[in-house]
Amino acid sequence: MAGRLTRRDVLRRGAGAVFATGCAALGGYLLHDPHGRRGLGTRAQSVRRLPNYFADVGFPGQNPRMSMAMGDVQRMEQVVRAAIGGLDPDKGMRRFIRRGDVVLIKPNVGFDRPPALGATTHPEVLRWVIRLCREAGTRRILVTDHPIESPAACFARTGISRVVEEEGAEILLPAQRHFAEVGVRDCEPDRGLGEVLHHWPMLHAPLAEATKVIGVAPVKDHNLASASMNLKNWYGLLGERRSRFHQAIHETISDLALLMSPTLVVADATRVMMRNGPTGGRLSDISPGGVLGRPTVVASVDPVACDAWCYENLLGRDPDRLAYLGLARDKIRARVVEGEARFGESDWRAYDARGLVTMVNV
Amino acid sequence: MNEPRSGSAASSEPKPSGSAGATESLAGAETVRPVRFRDSWKTGLLRITTVRIIVQAVMFGLFVAFALLTTFSNVDRCPALCFWLGTFLEIDPLIALATAITTHTVYAGLLWSLIILIPTFFLGRFFCGWICPYGTLHHFIGWLFRSRQARTVDANRYRRSQHVKYYILAAMLVAAVFGTLQIGLLDPLCLLYRSTTGAVLPALGMPAPDLFGEPRYCGGAWLIGALLFGLLAMNLVVPRFFCRVLCPLGALLGVVSRLAWWRVDRVPGACTGCDQCRLHCEGACDPHIRLRRAECLVCFNCIEDCPERALRFACFPDRKHEIVGTDVSRRKLIFAGLAGLLFGPFVRTSGRQTRDFPSDLIRPPGAVEELEFLERCVKCAQCARVCPTNVIQPALVEAGLEGLWTPRMNFRIGHCQLYCTACDDVCPTGALERVSIDRKLGLGEFTRIGPIRLGTAHIDPARCLPHGKSVPCVVCEEVCPTSPKAIYSERVTRTLRDGEVVELRVPRVDIDRCIGCGLCEHACPVVGDQRAIYVTAEGESRSQDHPDPDRNRSVRLRPAAAPARVDPRLQL
Numbered sequence: 001m002a003g004r005l006t007r008r009d010v011l012r013r014g015a016g017a018v019f020a021t022g023c024a025a026l027g028g029y030l031l032h033d034p035h036g037r038r039g040l041g042t043r044a045q046s047v048r049r050l051p052n053y054f055a056d057v058g059f060p061g062q063n064p065r066m067s068m069a070m071g072d073v074q075r076m077e078q079v080v081r082a083a084i085g086g087l088d089p090d091k092g093m094r095r096f097i098r099r100g101d102v103v104l105i106k107p108n109v110g111f112d113r114p115p116a117l118g119a120t121t122h123p124e125v126l127r128w129v130i131r132l133c134r135e136a137g138t139r140r141i142l143v144t145d146h147p148i149e150s151p152a153a154c155f156a157r158t159g160i161s162r163v164v165e166e167e168g169a170e171i172l173l174p175a176q177r178h179f180a181e182v183g184v185r186d187c188e189p190d191r192g193l194g195e196v197l198h199h200w201p202m203l204h205a206p207l208a209e210a211t212k213v214i215g216v217a218p219v220k221d222h223n224l225a226s227a228s229m230n231l232k233n234w235y236g237l238l239g240e241r242r243s244r245f246h247q248a249i250h251e252t253i254s255d256l257a258l259l260m261s262p263t264l265v266v267a268d269a270t271r272v273m274m275r276n277g278p279t280g281g282r283l284s285d286i287s288p289g290g291v292l293g294r295p296t297v298v299a300s301v302d303p304v305a306c307d308a309w310c311y312e313n314l315l316g317r318d319p320d321r322l323a324y325l326g327l328a329r330d331k332i333r334a335r336v337v338e339g340e341a342r343f344g345e346s347d348w349r350a351y352d353a354r355g356l357v358t359m360v361n362v
Numbered sequence: 363m364n365e366p367r368s369g370s371a372a373s374s375e376p377k378p379s380g381s382a383g384a385t386e387s388l389a390g391a392e393t394v395r396p397v398r399f400r401d402s403w404k405t406g407l408l409r410i411t412t413v414r415i416i417v418q419a420v421m422f423g424l425f426v427a428f429a430l431l432t433t434f435s436n437v438d439r440c441p442a443l444c445f446w447l448g449t450f451l452e453i454d455p456l457i458a459l460a461t462a463i464t465t466h467t468v469y470a471g472l473l474w475s476l477i478i479l480i481p482t483f484f485l486g487r488f489f490c491g492w493i494c495p496y497g498t499l500h501h502f503i504g505w506l507f508r509s510r511q512a513r514t515v516d517a518n519r520y521r522r523s524q525h526v527k528y529y530i531l532a533a534m535l536v537a538a539v540f541g542t543l544q545i546g547l548l549d550p551l552c553l554l555y556r557s558t559t560g561a562v563l564p565a566l567g568m569p570a571p572d573l574f575g576e577p578r579y580c581g582g583a584w585l586i587g588a589l590l591f592g593l594l595a596m597n598l599v600v601p602r603f604f605c606r607v608l609c610p611l612g613a614l615l616g617v618v619s620r621l622a623w624w625r626v627d628r629v630p631g632a633c634t635g636c637d638q639c640r641l642h643c644e645g646a647c648d649p650h651i652r653l654r655r656a657e658c659l660v661c662f663n664c665i666e667d668c669p670e671r672a673l674r675f676a677c678f679p680d681r682k683h684e685i686v687g688t689d690v691s692r693r694k695l696i697f698a699g700l701a702g703l704l705f706g707p708f709v710r711t712s713g714r715q716t717r718d719f720p721s722d723l724i725r726p727p728g729a730v731e732e733l734e735f736l737e738r739c740v741k742c743a744q745c746a747r748v749c750p751t752n753v754i755q756p757a758l759v760e761a762g763l764e765g766l767w768t769p770r771m772n773f774r775i776g777h778c779q780l781y782c783t784a785c786d787d788v789c790p791t792g793a794l795e796r797v798s799i800d801r802k803l804g805l806g807e808f809t810r811i812g813p814i815r816l817g818t819a820h821i822d823p824a825r826c827l828p829h830g831k832s833v834p835c836v837v838c839e840e841v842c843p844t845s846p847k848a849i850y851s852e853r854v855t856r857t858l859r860d861g862e863v864v865e866l867r868v869p870r871v872d873i874d875r876c877i878g879c880g881l882c883e884h885a886c887p888v889v890g891d892q893r894a895i896y897v898t899a900e901g902e903s904r905s906q907d908h909p910d911p912d913r914n915r916s917v918r919l920r921p922a923a924a925p926a927r928v929d930p931r932l933q934l
Contacts, residue, residue, distance in 0.1 A: 152434060281845025282845040
């Protein structure tokens with residue numbers, strides 16, 4: 001192909017070189033960063049908010065806010081129905097769940113343990129909570145938790161997988177894509193008021209999809225927080241290195257109590273881990289119904305009061321000495337705007353005095 | 363050595379002296395016959411090579427399926443799956459032979475290797491050409507990246523370097539006699555499984571975690587990946603370089619194939635010396651002259667390619683037309699054996715297996731005592747693949763040179779889950795014993811023996827938040843899964859620098875309760891530094907009763923008072 005350069009060649013090459021010069025200069029100009037910061041700058045975190053899942057329940061003021069049902073594990077259907085029915089004798093679960101709702105149920109599946117050891121939510125309690133939701137006409141029921149150990153193993157070993165599959169609900173095993181930054185409060189946390197969390201990665205995808213959230217937590221002893229019940233159960237929605245929160249465990253749990261406004265909480269005291277919590281490991285660590293001595297299920301629209309009741313009546317300890325209950329009450333009082341449907345009473349006797357606590361023996 | 367020749371035209375020059383009987387058919391030396399070897403590819407649908415390709419594809423598909431199925435969820439849901447997952451490792455005669463040399467037994471499923479070994483006595487190295495998934499991978503890569511311009515048979519000529527695999531085999535088997543099992547380094551199936559688990563799957567999961575679930579980590583994945591990629595790349599230089607030059611399993615089957623009844627046989631009268639038979643020859647076994655039986659992979663490409671139908675697969679053909687043995691140099695073989703003989707003493711002299719045992723080398727539960735472990739582990743990484751928490755990692759330098767790619771627990775990545783023995787269930791060689799949950803946790807009939815201890819946790823008081831920094835924590839106590847907890851806390855009152863008096867809970871380890879599961883180390887919030895609590899091999903139960911003080915890694919005489927483990931079976 002040797003030959004003389006044609007005029008066309010010269011023009012083509014010349015134009016190409018000029019064009020390439022322009023591209024290089026433009027690219028350099030657009031990408032130029034004189035301070036070396038732009039490439040490293042913190043990416044604007046889109047911090048998300050959680051809605052109040054209790055807001056559209058329209059809970060009547062005179063209805064009981066806490067309802068306990070005691071009965072044998074073999075009769076769990078009646079026990080769970082009685083506990084939830086106690087909150088609204090007319091409509092039962094239909095008070096909370098409407099047709100077409102997407103319900104997120106958050107059991108405690110934190111450990112790879114057989115259900116008999118009481119470290120995780122009893123599968124039968126979960127079964128009947130799911131069934132009641134289904135009867136109320138849900139569109140989807142999601143069950144999720146972010147355990148300490150391998151999620152697949154935890155869900156399988158605790159018997160939760162089996163029950164969820166049998167009841168036609170869906171398990172959502174947490175994966176990286178499900179997590180997102182969730183804001184707890186708009187302002188910087190004030191450590192003086194016991195506030196620690198500003199925003200933190202949480203298992204957001206199911207929370208975003210759900211229209212209702214139900215917590216189903218076992219009642220357990222906890223080595224550091226003294227007890228793990230419904231408020232501590234939200235800890236299982238935190239991502240990343242959440243173990244650092246143990247440096248301020250009560251502050252963190254009460255922050256979560258402020259953040260999460262569930263539709264309903266169900267405390268599973270079919271067997272209460274009295275010692276060696278939160279992992280347990282021996283049957284002698286647990287006791288059916290704790291101090292009460294009889295398997296119990298508590299349903300409540302006030303997670304703080306529910307925890308206080310369980311702490312006193314099931315674990316047999318003094319709720320006034322459980323710091324996170326008082327902190328949760330104070331934070332909810334301080335931060336919840338007037339008129340928002342939110343309960344946060346750490347003194348369950350105040351409810352009892354007003355006749356807002358019911359108890360049935362099934 | 364044969365000179366390179368063009369493959370598309372028949373050669374008219376006389377054969378080298380080694381090709382006895384090849385020249386008589388080349389009387390009309392100047393007739394250049396137009397060779398249409400492609401014709402033979404068009405005859406019939408189920409030609410033997412088509413069948414072979416189907417079998418290879420099915421076998422490779424099975425391998426991929428087994429590799430993908432080897433996960434904790436699958437094994438947990440369907441324990442019977444364990445019977446199948448290690449199939450390719452269990453049919454590997456080299457694993458069976460080498461572990462038989464080290465342990466004098468053939469472990470469990472390794473007896474299946476007979477279904478490969480026995481047919482080799484009759485058919486030669488059919489495994490390499492038909493079954494071996496790693497061979498198929500090399501075959502495929504060689505085909506995909508073959509040079510399309512230079513259609514030369516030179517790439518498939520026999521090379522003296524093909525002797526190397528026999529030297530490797532000899533060195534490894536001699537080393538095995540002295541108790542160090544190294545075949546796993548180059549055994550094609552161990553290599554393939556390790557590459558899949560240690561490099562390919564984690565690498566695929568890295569950019570697309572949503573597709574493959576949680577990202578898996580693998581220590582030293584770069585080396586495992588580089589070895590895989592490098593060996594695959596060698597196909598561009600020498601087709602099936604690994605199979606021809608390095609593979610110790612191929613060498614073993616090559617030695618064994620000297621007994622074979624059948625082999626590819628050339629009918630000298632019909633042969634025109636066109637060399638087409640070498641064009642797609644997988645084994646570089648010289649089908650155009652005297653067949654090197656030990657190199658032939660029985661791929662049948664030569665029979666397919668021969669335009670004169672001068673090649674056939676024959677029973678008891680004429681011995682004059684073949685080279686039966688491996689033709690290796692005896693001096694080099696002896697030298698290789700000497701290298702294998704010295705390997706053991708050289709690596710053991712470091713004392714890393716006994717007196718100077720690395721404190722951070724924690725083997726998975728069910729691991730047998732270290733020296734027995736090194737007699738059994740073939741570095742296949744099946745345990746690492748199946749582990750639900752990713753805690754099992756192939757060792758790079760942590761277990762010394764001898765323990766390269768043997769499994770170790772890295773508690774910064776995961777922890778040993780209590781109700782799980784998946785790693786033990788998939789181990790093909792018994793380096794990890796098949797233990798039950800009861801045995802692992804010391805329940806039921808094993809109450810007196812107690813649980814399997816992987817090691818013991820130790821608290822670093824300078825790093826620990828309550829100990830060294832007066833900051834509340836005790837996450838380790840919270841997660842400790844034994845009952846009663848092996849980690850407990852003491853209440854101490856301290857006066858801080860500003861005069862504030864705080865009550866702190868300071869963690870302590872109960873040496874008799876700790877089983878070394880590593881959950882405390884994994885969950886410890888001190889992550890930017892070494893963890894404030896860490897597990898070492900101290901007190902590991904697998905070496906506890908060993909009479910040799912160099913091999914007994916326990917400061918305790920006996921675990922004091924076995925706790926009252928009277929729980930019934932707690933499985934679902």
